[in-house]
Amino acid sequence: MLAQGLGITVIIVVLIYLTLNIYLGVLGYMRTKSSEDYLVAGRSVHPFVMAMSYGATFISTSAIVGFGGVAGLFGMSVLWLTVFNIFIGIFIAFVFFAPRTRRMGHHLNAHTFPEFLARRFQSKFIQVFSGSVIFLFTPLYAAAVLIGGSVFMASSFGVDYNVALLVFSVIIAAYVVVGGLKGVMYSDALQGTIMFIGMFVMLIFCYKQLGGVTAAHEKLSAIAPLVPGSLRSIGHQGWTAMPKFGWGAPEYNLWWIVISTITMGVGIGVLAQPQLVVRFMTVKSRRELNRATLIGGVFIIVMTGVAFTVGALSNAWFSEFGPEMTGRVVKVIDVEKNLAVLQLMKQNDVEQWVDVEGKSAPVKLSSLDQEPITTDFDGNVVNIQKGRSISIVYAKGSADEIVPSYITNAMPKWFGLVFLLTLLSAAMSTLSSQFHTVGTSIGRDVYEQTVKGHGKSTTITRIGVIVGIIYAVIISYYARESTFIARATAIFFGLCASAFLPAFIGGLFWKKMTRAGAISSIIVGFIVTTFWLSFIKDKEASAIGLCEKMFGKTSLLLDSPNWPVVDPILIALPISAAVAIIVSLMTTPPSKEHLDKCFK
């Protein structure tokens, strides 16, 4: 069944690609070409390899499929996240954070993010608490990555989502267990290169099909009136326009979703991603980081910039070239632009036209023919029209399906295979480092620090990896809400930022930051974020269900417009930063000896 669904060519190409990845992993291992070996030998990892490896870990299927789909729904305003991805995620991270992280990490002999914070602030509690948080929440992000790949596989190759999830999970688990956890950067770099090529080809195709850059954007602007009423009511003004800005009314909700959750939650959160921070320590000198800044900036714009632009432009493509829909006009939106709402209809067994119950779609009509052409089931004369709709309609209402639908419909068949490899690459590189982080957080950070007279944590670490994989697959199986990928990613990124970023920044740049300041900031950031997600942020709180059980409503601020869509990062990060500063100023700074060791 699987062979029929996927096709033998796809299976062979995927198997060859996976073998190549594992071969590179093993080759790198045998020839001791891991980043650590380079460092031991005093040589440098090639900056291209370092940047591609970081980029491939940074960018996952979540960014391409999940956030690309969000752009398909909300429009090009999501490009603000790309601005943050490049400026904060690459420039600020590589130029300001990475050099200090590398030096301090080496002086303190830290090998995980919790261990880095713990040694900087001389606190075992920080390591255990941070390790636990990372162990518990990383699988949520991993699930988002798994879903991204599985949704594409299901949609493009016509297999059931659960079958796709199983196949994708087995491939990833095999890769992770066989060799993906080794710190060999070559397989990461290969994956990054495949991703780069796949996304670049997609961009060229998209703009070419729509008549060039300016023409494509103009076509997208022209169909703004097709924005569904449900999105219009929260401030959507078209796919090339920012949502309405303001406070205190539901029509401003979308602005707060795009800016607070998508742009700030994810854009800032990248600075405190455990699996990315450790990458900074693997380079030999600042020079490699300088060089990687160049490659990283180009890589990210071709990843998220393309995903978000093409995601939004998919609306223009579908409205021009998408499969035609048939129905009767129930509302004319714009006579000049030929835009209308169709009640979708189909022919029954005796070739009479009947309404498809509850199915209507905003469309760009294919012709101007206004003559009644047939009668319906009750004998009434109806004007049957054909038209093409917007992405979310073809994606059956799920934003996560927009990019897969676009690839399936708009791109040549062979590109589906290239894109599958792109997504496999994106998933493998991100997931292997995520599960690496999950394993070390429970083994090195929690077990070794809490169990007295512990042996080696290897077994616990390996069990941690397997538990993490199973946990992520279970979440992927149950969580099928429209924008789950983007939400789960935003939760993880936001949580990391609120809990760890003030301590991380303070640790790197502020000698007066104290252990008490760091501990209280981490705890406050974590508590405020989880409180906000459980009791204020409407969507997440209703999924958790605690607020409804205790108070009979999905958000404590349900009656106060905009608050239920504000991301926790806007509240939790300033509070945890303020706590870090105030408590540090009130407590005794670390010894000069320790600071000299950290900052030498």
Place this chain on the structure above:
Amino acid sequence: MLGIEDKGVLAAYLLCLLSAGLCVIYGIINWNKGDESVDPDDVKWAKTEKQVEEDL
């Protein structure tokens, strides 16, 4: 400009390109700067890291 009338979205589109350009210019200017010698802490870290990797 570029078929995008909304200033907020146009700014995001252009800032994406400018940020990537900033990374490229920074990378070119500093391509050969910042080489550091490997000190004992670096080697110690790398050896421990290799052990952590192998344990996995």
